[in-house]
Amino acid sequence: MRERRQERRQGWQREQRDDLTLSEARHILWERRWLVAGCTILFLAIALLYIFSKEPVYTAEATLSVRSEEGIAPTGNSNEVLSRLRDAPVTDRLPEEAARRAGWQSSQSDFNERLYWEPSNNEEVRVGFSARTPEEAARVANAYSNVLVERVAEFEGRLAGGTVAVDAEVEKAAEPPESRSDRRVFLAVVAAGCGGLLVGGIGALFLEGRARRWSGSRDAELTLRAPVLGVIPDFSNGLSEDGGAR
């Protein structure tokens, strides 16, 4: 008899029941949509509070043209040139000079953290600075670029060991950026949204497992993954009052 039953077991009886199916998850999330939405809104609100409590960040970039003299340095390898430039006497105490010239009020370490320079292509270097205002960002980036160019000219292009000669000039001065460049704002909003959905979803799953209210046959079928053969309406004052219900 068991074997015959096994043969006639229907699809829903045979299916893997451990995993949460997409339709189940969708059903649970929809049933608990206010919880999920509430968690998401709460997380977004916290993220926005965090963002607005932090100072805004604007980043301005200047572009320098850095060319090595032919035959002395590997032509076109700006990474190599940049690396040597960093170690050369040309850049000695350069940030301090740039900070002083730009009228930087905060600490030098803070200045250094906000500054970056990196090659953008074979012969160009981008000098960027992040500040609280667009004007300050552009002012400092330009100050640093100008000091660097002056230093290179002062040392007549001779870098570490005097083996490499470079020529540097400001290709494009930094301009005040029009919008905030803080990528953390975007990341915080995305993370908060995802976090809210995740926490709300987990909460929905947890609460749904403990819930005692069934909204109907569709709810029962999705929850139990079994067919609902009948839905009997509540008829209170029934058997339970005289002890007959079970």
Next chain:
Amino acid sequence: MNPETDVANLAGARADALMDRILSSESEVGRSFAELAENLRSLGRPIRSVVVTGPEAGVGRTTVCLGLGAALAAAGKKVTVVDCNLDRPQLHRPFGRPNFTGLTSALAGEGSLDDYGFDAAPNLRVVPTGPVLPGPWGLAGSPKLAGAIRTLEENRDVVLLDAPLAGEVLAGRALWGSFDGVLLVVHATRTPKGVARGFTDALLDARMELFGVVLNGHV
């Protein structure tokens, strides 16, 4: 005036009213049971014995047994409902009947289970537990019960077993799994979803033939 007689009469009157609602094809409840009976019949296989169980007490197993039995009886089937809850007999109560004879009497004596029941409606016979002795599971778990139900099936179209809770059904699956299939009753405002899902999975894992679910007490 005898107060005990009054209480008995009142209980009887309420039971009659309740049975009227369950049995009436005009009432919403009666139509719901008729739909359940139709769905059960349309499963496409001969169904002679159905184990009606639930994840928890109070989900309405007895009500579903009586309502389904009444609906099947109204459709012309000869139905017997057997109370198998030897630890907490209930089936006799809605009818205001004493529990003097029933399942235990049949298992201890001779004759068909039907002989120890009473007619609740045309084509619908009800067999209470009968007197409950200490250590009831030694009796109910015996092969005698399965044999008695098999004998009953020969004379009746459908036998509905008002079975113990699903946990006990799973524990005694050698007995309860020998019948045609299981109906799991869940209550729409009392049964925790996680618990109901757990028992549904467990019944299927135990290779028991789960016909489906009845959602009782829907508001």
